[in-house]
Amino acid sequence: MGLDSCLRRSYDGDNYFSFLGQLPQYCVDGGPIFERFSKEVDRLTIQLVSNYVIQLSLMEEATQTVVDRIRELVPIPGLDVAVMLDTTLDVLARVVCHERRLDQGRRHGHPVIDIARELNRYIHPRVRHAGRGKSKTEAVRQRGLESFWTAIRGPEVAALLEQTQ
DSSP states (O other), X not given: OOHHHIIIXXXXXXXXXXXXXXXXXXXXXXXXXXXXXXXXXXXXXXXXXXXXXXXXXXXXXXXXXXXXXXXXXXXXXXXEEEEEEEEHHHHHHHHHHHHHHHOOOSOOSOHHHHHHHHHHXXXXXXXXXXXXXXXXXXXXXXXXXXXXXXXXXXXXXXXXHHHTX
């Protein structure tokens, strides 16, 4: 049984791919989004976000399976199809990395980006008036993240994350 059959039939009864079945109604000329989809769209990027974790060794095959399915559903010659298969944690990690590069002190006004901002502030604190130096910064970081680690099953997760730094 190939990856396509496994993912679509035995694994989840096509729930993961069910969104793809709606693509044809949006990717047609005169559809609800574009008057001339085939002329106005050069690249179609589909991002599927779920709690499914795909092993890195299978990611290329899984991605190609989804690309092939999209090309069956939206047979527009020359249309570049890109696929992102992510977990929610993957998305949050990208947002955290992106937000860290922004170096913005104020809130963004978007709840997910603001969560990323707060995580970055606590993971990489700037100690100003309570003493400076690595030992002071590390103490502030540890204390600031304590309740977060506890909320997500604390010591085990904190130890795991410390090992990856």
